[in-house]
Amino acid sequence: MPKKTNPEKSSDRVENGVEIHTFQAEVANVLDIVINSLYTDREIFIRELVSNAADALEKIRHLALTDTSRTVADLPLKIEIDLDEANRLFTITDTGIGMTREELIENLGSIAHSGSIEFMKQLAENIKQDINLIGQFGVGFYSAFMVADKIRVKTRSFRPDSQGYEWSSTGSGGYSIVPRDGLSRGTTVILELKSDATEYASSYRIRRAINKYSNFVPFPILVNKEKINTVEAIWTRNRNEIKKQEYVEFYKFISAVQEEPLDWLHFSTDAPLSLNALLFIPGENLERFGFGKLDLNVDLHCRKVLIERHAREILPAWLRFLHGIVDSEDIPLNISRETMQDSALVRKINRALTSKFIKHLDEMIRDDPKQYGIFWKTFGGFIKEGIVTDPDHREALSRLLRFETSKTAPGETISLDQYVERMPDTQKEIYFITGFDRKSIDSGPYMEVFRTRDIEIIYNFDPVDDFVMTHLASYRDKNIISAESEKLDLPPVPTGTDEPGRERAGREDLKQMGDWFRKVLQDKILDARPSGRLSGSPLILLNPEGRITGAMQQLLHSLNHDKVPAMKRTLEFDPDHSTIQKLFKMKDSDPEFAQTVLEQLYDHAAMSAGLPVDTREMIKRMDSILSRSLTMKKPSSTGSRRKKSAK
Ligand code: ADP
Numbered sequence: 001m002p003k004k005t006n007p008e009k010s011s012d013r014v015e016n017g018v019e020i021h022t023f024q025a026e027v028a029n030v031l032d033i034v035i036n037s038l039y040t041d042r043e044i045f046i047r048e049l050v051s052n053a054a055d056a057l058e059k060i061r062h063l064a065l066t067d068t069s070r071t072v073a074d075l076p077l078k079i080e081i082d083l084d085e086a087n088r089l090f091t092i093t094d095t096g097i098g099m100t101r102e103e104l105i106e107n108l109g110s111i112a113h114s115g116s117i118e119f120m121k122q123l124a125e126n127i128k129q130d131i132n133l134i135g136q137f138g139v140g141f142y143s144a145f146m147v148a149d150k151i152r153v154k155t156r157s158f159r160p161d162s163q164g165y166e167w168s169s170t171g172s173g174g175y176s177i178v179p180r181d182g183l184s185r186g187t188t189v190i191l192e193l194k195s196d197a198t199e200y201a202s203s204y205r206i207r208r209a210i211n212k213y214s215n216f217v218p219f220p221i222l223v224n225k226e227k228i229n230t231v232e233a234i235w236t237r238n239r240n241e242i243k244k245q246e247y248v249e250f251y252k253f254i255s256a257v258q259e260e261p262l263d264w265l266h267f268s269t270d271a272p273l274s275l276n277a278l279l280f281i282p283g284e285n286l287e288r289f290g291f292g293k294l295d296l297n298v299d300l301h302c303r304k305v306l307i308e309r310h311a312r313e314i315l316p317a318w319l320r321f322l323h324g325i326v327d328s329e330d331i332p333l334n335i336s337r338e339t340m341q342d343s344a345l346v347r348k349i350n351r352a353l354t355s356k357f358i359k360h361l362d363e364m365i366r367d368d369p370k371q372y373g374i375f376w377k378t379f380g381g382f383i384k385e386g387i388v389t390d391p392d393h394r395e396a397l398s399r400l401l402r403f404e405t406s407k408t409a410p411g412e413t414i415s416l417d418q419y420v421e422r423m424p425d426t427q428k429e430i431y432f433i434t435g436f437d438r439k440s441i442d443s444g445p446y447m448e449v450f451r452t453r454d455i456e457i458i459y460n461f462d463p464v465d466d467f468v469m470t471h472l473a474s475y476r477d478k479n480i481i482s483a484e485s486e487k488l489d490l491p492p493v494p495t496g497t498d499e500p501g502r503e504r505a506g507r508e509d510l511k512q513m514g515d516w517f518r519k520v521l522q523d524k525i526l527d528a529r530p531s532g533r534l535s536g537s538p539l540i541l542l543n544p545e546g547r548i549t550g551a552m553q554q555l556l557h558s559l560n561h562d563k564v565p566a567m568k569r570t571l572e573f574d575p576d577h578s579t580i581q582k583l584f585k586m587k588d589s590d591p592e593f594a595q596t597v598l599e600q601l602y603d604h605a606a607m608s609a610g611l612p613v614d615t616r617e618m619i620k621r622m623d624s625i626l627s628r629s630l631t632m633k634k635p636s637s638t639g640s641r642r643k644k645s646a647k
């Protein structure tokens with residue numbers, strides 16, 4: 001963790017043996033918000049202080065088990081809360097690792113988590129933020145200032161011969177530190193409660209809060225000497241004996257939220273690997289609320305001892321939305337972060353968990369499709385990310401994809417399997433098309449050939465989906481092809497349906513048209529030729545190679561600006577389209593204007609392809625076309641404007 005303050009720094013000043021420190025500016029800001037703006041859900045501070053005590057106990061338990069020099073004294077591991085209503089005191093004591101003077105300055109005087117400040121600001125402004133989340137932003141301790149006028153922290157580190165200290169602060173200005181003798185290992189936090197917070201000295205009130213938030217803390221919690229929680233690791237119990245409500249409560253405890261999870265998966269294996277895992281799918285996807293990338297929220301244990309919180313290596317990044325516990329007896333207790341990264345065992349655990357989770361989703365699809373629908377809506381983006389980033393599981397993940405298509409009702413989705421099963425025998429490929437929504441896809445030129453031939457096509461509403469399709473490349477031996485592709489291996493037009501361009505053979509003008517298009521648009525296109533797939537639009541741009549779709553190019557363009565060179569496409573035109581016919585005639589009578597109109601039509605086609613266009617150029621051109629049309633005389637003959645009626 002980056003150091004925000006220099007722990008060696010001497011205090012700002014010393015008065016009568018008391019060091020006086022100022023808070024790091026960020027802390028002062030957070031405290032200002034906590035003290036002056038937060039009045040609801042104040043009981044959260046109990047959970048935060050209990051969780052800090054439990055963390056300190058987890059650390060000492062882990063140290064004791066891996067300690068070879070026997071520096072860790074053998075004390076019972078517990079959390080005691082003492083309440084004194086008469087004097088308005090809330091006191092919480094743990095026998096955890098404690099803190100040295102430097103750690104006090106570092107941990108309670110500065111903030112390392114960069115997102116915390118932003119979170120607190122939003123909290124203060126009451127923007128959809130929930131104080132419940134405070135613990136996830138590394139500022140939980142400060143929540144105690146919601147209820148306390150003054151906080152004292154007496155602490156002594158586990159290190160042999162450590163000096164004890166007392167930290168104290170009213171929250172504004174700064175804090176003081178003095179040496180204190182006679183402390184034993186661990187930390188005591190004493191809150192001098194505000195006059196409107198007397199309730200937090202009531203044993204009934206505190207028990208209720210602990211029941212709500214901290215029931216599963218793996219150490220005994222005593223309130224006024226009475227033990228109030230049952231200490232057990234729920235994940236080591238037999239699945240059949242655990243009630244649904246217990247799972248829900250446990251989820252709320254580990255993830256510090258109040259919403260129920262969407263679903264969970266609890267399993268254990270013995271061979272080839274000992275594993276006990278309890279994984280929860282949350283009810284919400286926090287990344288959708290713009291919190292940026294989530295941290296993986298699964299903790300690694302060995303025989304109930306916490307090895308690592310948020311153990312990033314045990315699951316692939318695309319599963320970072322899961323919360324839970326993984327316990328493996330095979331993991332050495334003293335494994336370091338570095339060893340985790342290149343441990344074959346950890347890789348095995350990762351693979352086993354991932355396969356199990358995918359299988360769980362397969363079962364959800366079979367047993368509870370409605371639930372899967374909710375999962376897909378909320379977390380489908382992670383599955384897509386898995387397809388792009390995790391080749392080992394790509395195939396299994398492709399079964400989980402869901403799409404709207406040209407033949408589903410809006411909002412209704414199908415799987416690739418369903419798509420393939422619905423394909424007529426004559427159809428050899430899987431097709432997809434990308435656009436903002438159904439309307440804009442349906443009105444574009446690419447749909448025309450699929451409509452004429454009555455072929456179902458998958459709709460992508462997010463450019464990212466094109467990356468998924470490109471990475472998949474095929475499904476059940478059928479190539480996945482973009483509607484923009486130049487080469488489509490399409491089934492024949494159904495008998496009785498008009499096939500565009502069927503009767504064009506031998507026409508003289510086609511070659512001349514192609515030549516003119518190539519001449520005018522030579523910098524922009526690869527080639528120009530009459531199209532067999534248009535029935536309404538004058539032009540269409542086709543992708544010769546098919547992998548980078550227009551939407552992907554647009555996305556790359558917006559991320560890298562001008563660094564992505566524009567990829568040229570093949571232009572196809574409908575020689576019978578009235579606009580093309582008129583334009584072709586005009587090219588001799590008014591070559592300059594005909595060229596302007598053609599360039600404009602090209603830009604329309606580029607926009608339909610989702611390709612970036614130079615809007616400045618386009619507007620300039622449009623202005624000149626408009627100004628000309630306004631000065632034009634009314635045409636004398638009124639024939640049909642288009643030979644073919646376009647929809
Ligand atoms: P977080 O727990 O997310 O790190 P907090 O604001 O709750 O953030 O606590 C800040 C830090 O203070 C902790 O990371 C820990 O190092 C230290 N700390 C807080 N309470 C205790 C305690 N009871 N024992 C030991 N260290 C503590």
Ligand code: MG
Pocket residue numbers: 048051052135140141
């Ligand atoms: Mg904390």
